[in-house]
């Protein structure tokens with residue numbers, strides 16, 4: 357039996373609805389789940405059933421003017437639903453992250469790849485610029501990117517030829 361403090365994420369009656377004209381439609385409809393420390397939880401379902409919308413609701417990435425999120429997403433002591441951005445940013449990208457579908461399209465085409473990877477280090481660590489640049493190289497190398505220094509300085513639109521989807 358798990359102790360109550362083993363629960364890392366506790367979602368109750370989550371509804372995420374997108375505006376459609378004057379109306380809203382529920383992309384996530386009454387989801388409740390608990391994620392425990394050291395647990396891996398897979399959410400499986402047909403295309404369009406709301407998996408990504410559930411994930412982006414947890415990480416708080418919806419446009420508040422066109423999205424209505426109700427229910428609770430309890431993370432540690434915080435209810436993430438309606439949490440102010442300043443508090444969110446303390447752990448978004450540090451404790452809670454998201455790997456987007458189609459990561460190539462998720463990169464900002466105008467920003468160097470190295471700067472995009474380093475962004476989270478700027479916000480969440482005390483590393484110097486040199487340390488961050490070194491860490492970016494290590495990370496690119498770890499995932500098997502050849503010539504990481506060249507990638508680090510490139511934008512997604514001019515990445516070195518022959519390295520895509522490798």
Ligand SMILES: Nc1ncnc2c1ncn2[C@@H]1O[C@H](COP(=O)(O)OP(=O)(O)OP(=O)(O)O)[C@@H](O)[C@H]1O
Pocket residue numbers: 374375383401402403404405406407408409410457
């Ligand atoms: N920003 C948005 N605005 C309006 N509707 C959206 C938005 N994002 C997703 N939807 C709609 O919400 C529903 C759920 O989409 P979602 O992307 O969460 O599904 P999914 O389960 O992740 O699908 P897939 O397996 O294809 O990735 C779909 O009907 C989709 O068209």
Ligand SMILES: [Mg+2]
Pocket residue numbers: 407408409457
């Ligand atoms: Mg998806």
